[in-house]
Amino acid sequence: MQCDYFHAARCRSCTLMGVPxxxxxxxxxxxxxxxxxxxxxxxxxxxxxxxxxAAFRNKAKLVVGGSPGAVTVGILDRGGSGIDLRHCGLYEPGLAELVPRVADLLDRLGLEPYDVPRRRGELKHVLLTHSPDGEAMLRFVLRSQKHLALLRSRLPLVLDTLPEVRVVSANLQPEHKAVTEGEVEIVLTEADVLPMRVGDVELFLRPNSFFQTxxxxxxxxxxxxxxxxxxxxxxxxxxxxxxxxxxxxxxxxxxxxxxxxxxxxxxxxxxxxxxxxxxxxxxxxxxxxxxxxxxxxxxxxxxxxxxxxxxxxxxxxxxxxxxxxxxxxxxxxxxxxxxxxxxxxxxxxxxxxxxxxxxxxxxxxxxxxxxxxxxxxxxxxxxxxxxxxxxxxxxxxx
Known part of the structure; x- marks a missing residue:
């Protein structure tokens, strides 16, 4: 697998990259x-x-960085600045197409990315799950409810821009520590589960559900x-x-x-x-x-x-x-x-x-x-x- 992010030393999460x-x-x-x-x-x-x-992950756990209108989605560097990895080659087809569009949508929504070094801002992570049938779940991890009303008002924009998204939710993670999500989950859409077809069985994933990557x-x-x-x-x-x-x-x-x-x-x-x-x-x-x-x-x-x-x-x-x-x-x-x-x-x-x-x-x-x-x-x-x-x-x- 060839990864430009790895070879440019922007991301080293794949520790075996380059090994046949x-x-x-x-x-x-x-x-x-x-x-x-x-x-x-x-x-x-x-x-x-x-x-x-490559192209096997059904999930994208994206740290949001940058500034309103110029967000990054991916990881943070050692100084806490965002590194954009929206074209990561691990995402399965469908998810790989969705992630860049979500990043562009974040710029339009105007949510304020959380600044880790300064401990201010609201949007910490975006979590995506993609199903074999092409549907997706989108979760916004927020520091507080400050942007919740804004997110609710712009839900039609989210669904129009990302028609494959079935479930949208806001997760509240108020603590300043390396934890991806918090205990409070607020589902914003009428649908609250993502059907996940696995062989002959259809599973129903809720926002907090565990499922293999x-x-x-x-x-x-x-x-x-x-x-x-x-x-x-x-x-x-x-x-x-x-x-x-x-x-x-x-x-x-x-x-x-x-x-x-x-x-x-x-x-x-x-x-x-x-x-x-x-x-x-x-x-x-x-x-x-x-x-x-x-x-x-x-x-x-x-x-x-x-x-x-x-x-x-x-x-x-x-x-x-x-x-x-x-x-x-x-x-x-x-x-x-x-x-x-x-x-x-x-x-x-x-x-x-x-x-x-x-x-x-x-x-x-x-x-x-x-x-x-x-x-x-x-x-x-x-x-x-x-x-x-x-x-x-x-x-x-x-």
């Missing part, structure tokens, strides 16, 4: 295999899955989990850290039992609302007859959660007749000792662990000696960087 992509992929595979070698000595590594090395590779990750579920054919699937429901919905579609019970648990209430909407659409379409539901809860406290729609979230007890499988997709810190110990002592026959940090994954696997790693696969979500995603199928030892 085949070498990047081989190095990542070697690294994750080496880290897991001690805790998963018998694991079978499936071929790594990689998408395109690389739609194509995320689709492959969900498909792999679905293949493992089909092979195990469990009667019960529990998806922890389920987010908007990607793994749970894929489990509901997986081959095998038509009456499979699938439950998702997630701490974010808005994500559960979205997951239930996707589940209702899937059931209504006739694509699945699974007993599918989601509940708000902290996955790290799963051992003390109440029953979810009549199904014990402890996935049965020792000697249970139903085959059960648990999916975990935690943040970088991993699942931690409490949840690992619970999984190790549970009646679950299999665990699918999706990890974005192989070091925390290795620590967690060491805490679950009753579960052996059978298969693993690297999913390269983030070409040009050292970041990785690894999925592992664990099976209870005899």
């Amino acid at each position: 992509y085949a070498v990047q992929l081989a190095d990542k595979q070697r690294h994750v295999a080496d880290v897991l070698a001690a805790v998963a000595p018998d694991v079978e590594w499936l071929p790594a899955h990689a998408g395109p090395e 690389n739609t194509g590779v995320a689709t492959a990750l969900y498909r792999q989990a679905g293949e493992w579920v089909a092979r195990v054919d469990p009667g019960i699937v529990l998806d922890l850290y389920c987010g908007v429901g990607g793994f749970a919905l894929q489990a509901a579609l997986a081959a095998g039992r038509r009456d499979r019970v699938v439950r998702g648990v997630e701490v974010a209430p808005e994500a559960i609302v979205s997951a239930r909407r996707s589940a209702a659409a899937l059931v209504a379409s006739g694509a699945t007859r699974a007993d599918l539901d989601f509940a708000v809860g902290d996955a790290t406290d799963v051992a003390v959660l109440p029953p979810v729609s009549g199904v014990d979230v402890e996935v049965g007890t020792a000697g249970a007749k139903e085959t059960s499988l648990v999916v975990v997709n935690p943040p970088r810190r991993g699942i931690g000792p409490t949840l690992a110990a619970w999984l190790d002592g549970s009646a679950a026959s299999h665990v699918v662990y999706s990890s974005c940090n192989v070091e925390s994954l290795a620590r967690d696997l060491a805490r679950m000696p009753s579960l052996g790693a059978r298969e693993a696969r690297l999913f390269d979500m983030f070409p040009q960087t050292g970041h990785h995603e690894v999925a592992v199928l664990l099976e209870r030892r005899p």
